[in-house]
Every structure is written in C-alpha cells, then in structure tokens.
Amino acid sequence: MKKYLAAIICGFGAGVLQIVPFVKNFSCCMILPLAAFFSLLLDQRATRNFEKIPMKKALLFGLFTGLFAASFGSVLEILITFITKHNDVIASFTDLQRIVQNLPLSEDIKKEVLNIFQSVREDILKNGFSILYTFSVIVNNFIVNSIFGSVGGLIGARIINSKLHHQSNGQ
Amino acid sequence: MKRSYSLILFFLSLIWFLGIFIEWFIKIDEHFVFALPYLQKTYSLVCHQEKNKLLLFGEIETLTCARCTGIYLGLLLPSLLVLLKLPKGKLHINILLVAAAPMIADVLLTSLNIYAYSKLIAFLTGFLLGSFGFFYLYAGLNSLILELKR
Secondary structure, three states: OHHHHHHHHHHHHHHHHHHOOOHHHHOOOOHHHHHHHHHHHHHHHHHOOOOOOOHHHHHHHHHHHHHHHHHHHHHHHHHHHHHHOOOHHHHOHHHHHHHHHHOOOOHHHHHHHHHHHHHHHHHHHHHOOOHHHHHHHHHHHHHHHHHHHHHHHHHHHHHHHHHHHHHHHHO | OOHHHHHHHHHHHHHHHHHOOHHHHHHHOHHHHHHHHHHHHHHHOOOOOOHHHEEEEOOEEEEEEHHHHHHHHHHHHHHHHHHHOOOOOOOOHHHHHHHHHHHHHHHHHHHOOOOOOOHHHHHHHHHHHHHHHHHHHHHHHHHHHHHHHO
16 A cells, blocks of 8 residues: 555545536646546656566556545545535536436436436435446446546656656766 | 457547547437437546537437537547558657647636636637547556567
C-alpha cells in the first residue's frame, strides 16, 4: 500500500475535486490525467528515484490513482447525498424533464423514463439514498476514473521520460 | 503498434465521442433515452457541463462543454489517422507544451474576464491539445506493449 501512497494522495485530491459541491464546478477532463501525472512526480520525489519510468509502472500508478479517486469520490458522493438529501439528480430533474418533453418520443417512453427518474428522486429526497443512483455512481466512477487515470499515467510518464531524455542529452 | 490495437483505440475514442451526442441518437431510436441520465452522470465526472458552455445545435445540446468536445474530437481524428499511417519519430515535450499553451491562456484570460468566453475558441484550443495529446498517449501505449512483450 505504501508503494502507492502518491496514487492515494492524488486520487483523493481528484475524487474531492470531482464530487464536492461548488469545487465540482471547476471539474474538467484534465483533473484525473493531471492527478495521475502528479502521482508519478510525487512518487519520484518520495523514492528519490529519478530514472526513466517504466510504462508498466506508469499504467499501474494511473490506474490506482483513478481507482482511489473513484473510491473516495463514490464514498463522498453517497455520504453527501445521504446527509443533505440533495444531489445533481434532484438539481437536474427539471432540466431532464424539459429535455425529455422536447424530444420526439412516444408518450409511453417519456412516461417510463420520467417515472424511473422520479422514483430515484423521491428515494433521495425521502431517505437520502437510492440503490439505482448508488449503483450508477459506483459503476460510473470506477470505469471512467480508471480509464482517465491510466491515460494520464501513460501520457505523464512519456512527458517525464522525455524531459529526462532531453536533460541527459543536454549534459 | 499493431493495427488491431490502433483499431481498438479508434473505436474506444469513437464510442466515447459519440456518447456526447446521445440526444441525436434518441431521434434515431427513442430507446436511447434510457441511457441519457446515465450518460449525463458519466460525462459530469469529466466536464463541468455548464449550460452556457455546451454546444447547441437547434434544441439539442452536447453532454460536454465546447472545450471538452474539442479535446475528444482532437483525440478521435488522429486515432483514425494512425490507422492509415503509423507515426514515426520521437515526440519532444515542448510540442505538447506549445499545444497546451493556447488552451491554458484561454482558460486564464476568460477566467480573469480579459475577454468573453467563446465556444469556438474553447473548442479549437481543446482540439489542438487533444490532437497532440493523442500522440503522447499513442507513444505511451506503444512503449507499454513493447515492455510487456519483453
């Protein structure tokens, strides 16, 4: 576990940035790749190993950063929803209603979609918890974050290695 | 990298990019509407989805902002190009920095209200970073495959 401390720290940071209200407004597709990149830099500093980073290690660091971000993010999101009984599903409900109403759909489909969404909304307003919502948060976070983390790890390692390569050529 | 790996990379990029335009697909088959709330949540992880920054086509809007849509299109197009011709030569870090500079400058300047946010500029600067970033990802994957084969 200690080996991936840098990934835990950066994963936590990314998880928080993705979930916490207000801070979340600044979220962007660069957060996770940057977190993976910083986890590689942090690990280099911590281990004082400034040699070329193997791609296998970069992939693992990126993947773990994404997985830790997903774990922290999911727990925080579920907890915040439970405490506040409010989340983006509730906030975006009127928007979704508008989108669905504007789409050229049959009345049955419109009704079915809105019913599913309404039941999730009611569960959250009443109990602060919905199984469907929790499941979608966990699945989404783990898939998206692990992919973006891995991509960040690979690109990050290329950048760090390329910098090392040019530094050694310059000497 | 083998062409089959490049093909997988292209299809993954394509699926991700097409997901942004789910509202178009609902017009083709209404059952796609069931995926809409789920995809909105998916893309919210990687984009702020501010209403005034989404790309609008009539009444239909994208699930990511102009900048993120640009980045993903920037990743998708080179992934198609590498299917036709495999890139050779090493990438200098400065190329990525130069490609990222317009986007960073645009984010800073619009945040400081030096000029107004423009979807076109956001899209183009995102596209520039995405397309150059792809080659770093491609080179990283290439090195990973070579390492795993050893």
